[in-house]
Amino acid sequence: MNIRNSHYYIQVKHIVLLVLGLLAYFAFYEVAHAAYQQTFTISAYYSPILGQERYVTGSYESDIRLNGGGVKSADGTPVYPGMIAAPSTYAFGTKMNIPGIGLVAVHDRGGAIVHAGERGHAYDRLDVWMGYGDSGLTRALNWGKRNVEVTVYGIDPSIKPNVYLEGFTEAEKFVRTIVDTQKIFKTDLGYGKSGEDVGKLQQYLSDLGYYKGKIDKYYGDELYKSVVAFQIDQNIIDNNEEFGAGYLGPQTRGKLEAIIDNKRKDKLPQHNLGLDDTGEEVKKLQEALIELGYDIEINGVYDQKTVDAVLDFQQENDIVDSEDALGAGYFGPQTLRVLSDRLAALDEPVSQSLENLPTQQATFVAFEKDLKLGDQGDDVIRLQEELRKFNLLRIEPTGYYGEVTQNAVLKFQQRKGLVSATTDSGAGSFGPQTRSHLNSILGYRANNEQKIASRTASAAL
Structure with missing residues (x-):
């Protein structure tokens, strides 16, 4: 090889090495920085300590069995709030940005942390450690399990974890928004609680x-x-x-x-209604008013008796103050909202629903005995009388619990959502659940009748 060719060979070699080096550099840079969006199903866990105010399973020992002691992760990293457990396809150290949690890294594995398609999951699973004791438990419960779009960065030493779970976060704001709108259960409930x-x-x-x-x-x-x-x-x-x-x-x-x-919405009309309107929506309104103790017929016609019943309801609940007021006797949004609240109270257990009744009205005669096909007596007569008020029974009270009465009870149960078919347990029998619902209605009816009587007496003075 002559000198000229030798110099040419050296130059080519240097160029090739330079190109290979640049390719390797850019390949590394691309791998390290090729962030992408992916949806994950993310759940949460915590580590219990002795002396907490509450435990999710009822005791420290059983919470330890469920969540573990929480000292070190699978790769040896000491646990910290926001630490992530991921399937094995995500290497330890993989960085992610999770809305509501922050910039996090994968350090742990878990038996429930599976890939999409396993155990019916549509997305890969992640689990986030939320801390120790009551604060960790609160965060974990607030987070629950969600589908979240996450930015995955891969292994990139230049990206530093930045968890912002401490205090009030977007994650907790999300949950507080839900909790603030809840009307029935204002606090969490768990094993061992009573009341x-x-x-x-x-x-x-x-x-x-x-x-x-x-x-x-x-x-x-x-x-x-x-x-x-x-x-x-x-x-x-x-x-x-x-x-x-x-x-x-x-x-x-x-x-x-x-x-x-x-x-509840299925049981109530969702449109404005007024005099001479007809149809199923009117029937829903009439059924609701009967449950609250108003004496009208379920005929699907917004007749004068329905107008009068709606007006009575509006005046009793301070929606209008007279029959000349705007919207009097007309079923609109405000009347719907209050009617929904009143019916909601009927769904509470009878002891709870009677708490707000005046003392003299809380002593109405409630049903105390279960009744079934073949029973006879005064309790059956009373039951038949109530079923007639709901337009569920067409015969005169006989005192005998026959198939006609059984069918009427079934219709009441279906209306209240207690059963859906004749094959359901307790269908057609007047048992504890059915009694509780009917007693709640009777209590509120007594209260409403007292209000009507008081208002009528005041107007006569």
């Missing part, structure tokens, strides 16, 4: 077909299992091993109240 709110939860889950036990106002095993079944059906959790299983937290409360509200 009126637990009784309401039992009643609502019983109405929805999840709870089969007694309304004893205690959050025990049977109620726990019912809440788990509801959560699984509503895609809040996947199984009873997940964090929050069996606990009535913000997401579960929100789902339950949304279902209850939708059931």
